[in-house]
Amino acid sequence: MIIGVAKEIKNNENRVALTPAGTATLVKAGQRVLFEHSAGIGSGFSDESYIKAGAEIVTDKKELFDKAEMIMKVKEPLAPEYDLFHGGQILFTYLHLAPEPALTKALLAKKVIGIAYETIERNHSLPLLIPMSEVAGRMAVQVGAHWLEKTFSGKGILLGGVPGVESAQVVIIGGGVVGTHAAKMAIGMGARVAIIDKSSERLAYLDDIFGGRVTTIMSNSYNIADWVKQADLLIGAVLLPGAKAPKLVSEEMVKTMEPGSVIVDVAIDQGGSIETIDRATTHSDPTYVKYGVVHYSVANMPGAVARTSTLALTNATIEYALQIASKGWKEALRADSGLAKGLNVFEGKVTFPGVAEAHNLPYTPVAEILG
Numbered sequence: 001m002i003i004g005v006a007k008e009i010k011n012n013e014n015r016v017a018l019t020p021a022g023t024a025t026l027v028k029a030g031q032r033v034l035f036e037h038s039a040g041i042g043s044g045f046s047d048e049s050y051i052k053a054g055a056e057i058v059t060d061k062k063e064l065f066d067k068a069e070m071i072m073k074v075k076e077p078l079a080p081e082y083d084l085f086h087g088g089q090i091l092f093t094y095l096h097l098a099p100e101p102a103l104t105k106a107l108l109a110k111k112v113i114g115i116a117y118e119t120i121e122r123n124h125s126l127p128l129l130i131p132m133s134e135v136a137g138r139m140a141v142q143v144g145a146h147w148l149e150k151t152f153s154g155k156g157i158l159l160g161g162v163p164g165v166e167s168a169q170v171v172i173i174g175g176g177v178v179g180t181h182a183a184k185m186a187i188g189m190g191a192r193v194a195i196i197d198k199s200s201e202r203l204a205y206l207d208d209i210f211g212g213r214v215t216t217i218m219s220n221s222y223n224i225a226d227w228v229k230q231a232d233l234l235i236g237a238v239l240l241p242g243a244k245a246p247k248l249v250s251e252e253m254v255k256t257m258e259p260g261s262v263i264v265d266v267a268i269d270q271g272g273s274i275e276t277i278d279r280a281t282t283h284s285d286p287t288y289v290k291y292g293v294v295h296y297s298v299a300n301m302p303g304a305v306a307r308t309s310t311l312a313l314t315n316a317t318i319e320y321a322l323q324i325a326s327k328g329w330k331e332a333l334r335a336d337s338g339l340a341k342g343l344n345v346f347e348g349k350v351t352f353p354g355v356a357e358a359h360n361l362p363y364t365p366v367a368e369i370l371g
């Protein structure tokens with residue numbers, strides 16, 4: 001199969017879909033890898049390192065898209081990329097289609113075979129979302145600590161306090177991968193940490209692994225309102241896989257937060273879980289202040305730590321890319337029902353229920369397509 005690796009164009013998106021090691025794995029398996037010129041630079045990988053791994057460098061983006069049977073990316077395509085796709089082309093990337101009507105429409109019109117990293121399942125987990133959620137969870141605390149500084153419109157408090165001075169209260173809504181990694185960092189920095197989740201099993205697990213170092217809270221609007229009010233740093237980390245994120249924190253709740261508090265809504269890539277966050281921000285302009293509270297809603301947080309993220313992402317994606325390329329997408333999906341959950345759009349049809357529901361479009365089960 002001819003695999004095209006495209007350079008990312010999203011604001012400050014420095015990740016790339018394959019490392020040289022991942023490229024070498026595909027080439028060794030008999031696949032042809034076309035690599036867009038300088039696509040790896042932001043992650044510290046030169047064109048030469050990809051040539052050494054067996055890739056061919058292509059300088060013209062259009063030529064890359066025209067030739068490739070499968071395009072591998074990191075982020076969802078943006079408007080300038082929509083026209084580059086052709087019918088029957090496989091797109092293997094994060095798609096996050098539920099909050100993106102224009103992108104969904106474009107991929108349907110182009111009859112692209114869209115396999116989304118974030119909805120592939122294995123053993124009831126999301127193996128291609130996990131590595132970036134680990135990164136974003138850890139970053140959420142780092143970023144939150146930064147914006148809590150007075151210079152950046154924050155309260156002017158240190159997460160860990162100092163002896164004789166109270167530490168900050170971090171409140172995390174959603175105790176999955178993002179939430180757990182955020183909690184690890186926040187505990188490490190000496191903050192007081194509360195995690196709110198709707199799953200009692202998950203809360204029990206978090207209580208077990210963190211012992212007395214976190215407070216676990218059952219998710220309901222009463223408890224959320226109570227804890228949002230106390231939060232110096234509020235982290236949104238919920239997920240309903242493939243669907244739009246539920247708005248759990250209302251505008252009224254945000255108004256009860258003290259001025260200079262900070263919200264980091266990691267769940268923004270699925271539309272966001274905080275009512276006062278109505279748009280994704282960018283790494284070059286990451287925050288705005290509303291009701292005195294600093295709001296941060298960057299949808300590609302791991303792009304800022306591209307070297308770590310590209311390595312972690314390729315570690316996870318490579319075995320799936322290999323399966324799709326060597327067996328062909330249909331056979332690969334037939335052989336792995338978890339990979340089949342990644343199919344979101346196929347030849348003008350929506351094949352993921354959460355996406356169909358979000359856009360009020362008909363839903364075609366993947367099984368119907370695989371036959």
Ligand SMILES: NC(=O)C1=CN([C@@H]2O[C@H](COP(=O)(O)OP(=O)(O)OC[C@H]3O[C@@H](n4cnc5c(N)ncnc54)[C@H](O)[C@@H]3O)[C@@H](O)[C@H]2O)C=CC1
Pocket residue numbers: 118129130132133134136173174175176177178179196197198199202219237238239240245246248265266267268269270298299300301302
């Ligand atoms: N902004 C960014 O750069 C990035 C964003 N993300 C996003 O972060 C979000 C979280 O991802 P993961 O932690 O991997 O998901 P996950 O599936 O591991 O965890 C989600 C948690 O949310 C909980 N949850 C669902 N509904 C809830 C409710 N009503 N109340 C409280 N808890 C609820 C679930 O029980 C689960 O524990 C996703 O939208 C993901 O795409 C991930 C990586 C980067």
Ligand SMILES: CC(=O)C(=O)O
Pocket residue numbers: 075094096118129132133269299300301302303
């Ligand atoms: C998960 C995702 O969208 C990201 O890492 O950017």
